[in-house]
Amino acid sequence: MKPFDYVRAASHGDAHDNAARIIAGGTNLLDLMKHQIETPTKLVDVTRLDMTEIEEAENSVRIGALVSNSDLAADPLIRERYGVLSRALLAGASGQLRNKATTGGNLLQRTRCPYFYDTTQPCNKREPGSGCMAMEGQNRILAILGTSDKCIATHPSDMAVAMRVLDARVEIEKPDGQIQLLTLDELYRLPGDTPHEETALEPGDLIVAVHLPDAPKGKHVYRKVRDRSSYAFALVSVGAVVHTDGGKITDAALAFGGLGPRPWRDTEVEQTLIGEAPSEALFEKAADILLADAKGYGGNDFKIPLTRRVLKSVLGELTGATQ
Amino acid sequence: MPTLGSAMKITLNVNGEARSLDVDPRVALLDALRTHLDLTGSKKGCDHGQCGACTVLVNGRRINSCLTLAVMHEGDEITTIEGLGEPGSLSPLQKSFVKHDGYQCGYCTPGQIMSAKGMIAEFNMGWPSNVTDDLGTAPDFTEAEIKERMSGNLCRCSAYPGICHAIREAAPDEGTIEEAAE
Known part of the structure; x- marks a missing residue:
């Protein structure tokens, strides 16, 4: 590790430090610092700041950035109203890591691409302009949607997938004290030509909370498909809240993990489902739309049919239709 | 002006005792325990938070001590395997691991026991897990629950059946868990 x-x-003033990296749980940052992928010259430890509460407000819940993943998953209100979020958190990492990992830090996890981690290899995310070995290399766990010719990394978070389903907004405190609220699609940038620029955060910004609006109507499911039954990153995951009434789907919110550089949501998929009677044909159509632009890179080609099957299975479970 | 990353004087509360030490900010809690405080019960396996051999309790919660900095833990209560029991006065979990042969080489054992201790406390607080069917009701202390909740502790000797038996039998003596539902 570098000094x-x-x-x-x-x-909070101490945390708005342009020259420093913020550390909270540290479970990802310290790992990356041991590999010298991250080499900050200053760390500001924010763990003693007042961002540890889960507060209920009118039509929303505000989750402090320092709430641990385990406390958030076990919180009675989250379990009751935002089941997809509890489930996603419980599907991630291990008991020890969830105790340390925070809400704000989880959002900012770096990719698990093996070439990002291997400092002997080029990587456009780690060293801009150096190239991408993943395109023609070991890309089994990497992205099929939202990629560019510079980067095919995936975002590894389960929590963020559920938050995308729930239309979460991230509360960011700017160095001048101004508050900015960003959706996850606004927070996370697609790689394009600059895969090293991962978020819209600016130097000195501090994530202080995440806001969840009232949960969408319906049953909650988080389905994660991975190489081991516990303690592994997703190959494909689906977070979904779907409601049916009178034999028709009336509400649907869906987001996907393991597919793209950010938790992937395609509202066209949801619009296809809403107002229709659940059926095998309808689910196929939803999968067609989701995967219309999907591109495999060899090792991860299997994710395209796997995503189709997992989506159909989840929709079957949520609507009581076959599957 | 001190040089970048110069050593810091800190005091850690470990197993109920205040211990002062000078550490480089880079020193992980695990290395502070092992090399600065001679508490070598906590083990270094992967040093990247993947194996669980370094598990300790901080303020009663189990964490990977390799993935946190010693300087971040001033004011915290740290419990290591040395704080649970000693030869002649073993804790219920330690006794149970001996009885059920919950190890082969023993390297992962301190981490397994500390993780089990923290896991039982989580269970007693009613926390659900990934295998809990209903988020609204308290889970049963079943083998499936133990396996899921202990997945952050690897055992290369694959002593998992013994580890599971040891935890199931010791759990009622470690907290308030009712006899495990059959």
Whole structure:
């Protein structure tokens, strides 16, 4: 690990430090620092700041950025109203990691692409302009949607997939104290020609909370398909809240993990489902729309049919139709 | 002006005792325990949060001590395997691991036991897991629940059946868990 100065923030002002990296749970950042993928010269520890509460407000819930993944998953209100979020959190990492990992930090996890982690290899995300070995290399876990000719990395978070389903907004405190609220599609950038620019955050910004509006109507499911039954990243995951009434789908919100550089949501898929009677043909059509632009790179080709099957299975479960 | 990353004087509360030490900010809690405080019970397996051999309790919660900095833990209560029991006065989990042969080489054992200790506390708080059917009701302490909740602790000798038996038998003595539902 490269040397760095350590400061424990006593106030939000201390955390708005352009020269520093913020550390909270540290479960991803310290791992990356041990590999010298991240080499900050200063760390600001925000763990003693006042961002640890889950608060209910009118038509929303505000989750402090320091709420641990385990506390969030176990919270009675989250379990009751936002089941997809509890389920996604419980499907991620291990008990030890969930105890340390925070809500804000989980959103900012870096990719698990093997070439990003291997500092002997080029990587456009780690070293802009150096090239991408994943396109023709080991790309089994990598993306099929939202990629560019510079990068095919996936975002690894389960939590963020559920938050995308729930239309979460991230509360960001700017260095001048102004508050900015971003949707996850606004927070996360697609790779394009600059895969190293992953988010819309600017130097000195501090994520202070995540806001969830009232949960959409319907049953909640988080289905994660992975190489082991526990403690593994998703190959494909689906977070879904779907409601049926009178034999028709009336509400649908769906997001996908393991497919793209950010939690993937395609509202056209939802519009296809809403107002229709659940059927095998309808689910096939939804999968066609979701996967219309999907592109495999060899090792990850299997994700295209796998996503279709998982989507159909989840929709079958949620609507009581066959599957 | 001190040089970048110069050592810091900190005090850690470990197993109920205040311990002062000078550490480079880079030192992980695990390395502070092992090399600065001679508490070598916590083990370094992968050093990347994947194997669980370094598991300790911080303020009663199990964490990977390799993935956190010693300087971040001033004011916290840290419990290591040395704080659970000693030869002659083993904790219920330690006794149960001996009885059920919950190990072969023993390298992962301190982490398994500390993780089990934290896991039982989580269970007693009614926390659900990925295999809990209903998020609205308290889960039963079944083998499936133990396996899922202990998935952050690897055992290369594959002593998992013994580990599971040891945890099931010791759990009622470690907290308030009712006899496991059959």
